[in-house]
Amino acid sequence: MYKQLDNLLSAVTTVDSWYDDGCIIVAELLEDFGQSDWDQLTIEVLNKPLYWKKKLAYCLDSTQHTQEFEILLSLLSVEDSELFEICIDTLRSYTSTEHKQRIINHPMILDRVHNAILGAGTASQKILEEFLKGLK
Structure with missing residues (x-):
């Protein structure tokens, strides 16, 4: 499964096709990830190109696995303002007391x-x- 994810995120797409179809396909693929897939993603995510990280951050959400939250936190260490904003936007969906x-x-x-x-x-x-308001 991880290899499929890597291929999807590595593919050159138009912005429209990515937001219309690609992100939905990636989100569905992440639903089927096993522990070994999450482990591999966790290990490799910071070594991927910036565009790959941005696509991934956009697709993660709070309805799936706890590893998604951890990956988003790790992506916040990358010095890129657009990636940072994508991660923060995605983190807004993590509304549990524990996540906050x-x-x-x-x-x-x-x-x-x-x-x-x-x-x-x-x-x-x-x-x-x-x-910030959501953290209160």
Whole structure:
């Protein structure tokens, strides 16, 4: 399964086809991941190209496996503002008390969000502010 995911995320696609079809296919594939697939993804995710990481972050959500949350947290360590915003936008769906507490216990994340708000455009600023409101 991991190899299929890698192939899908590595494929060159138009923006429209990715958001219309690709992300749905990836989300469905992630539903069928086994532990060995998650282990491999966890090991390899930070070594993948930036565009691959962005596509993956967009497809992760809170309805699946706990490994998705851990992968999103690891992607926050990558120094790229667009990837950071995608991860934060995705993390807004993680509404459990446990997830919120884990985020609150990472002051680096909160500091980066506050700093990103200062230089963000209107849409990005709203996403970042909504993320912070959701932690309360």
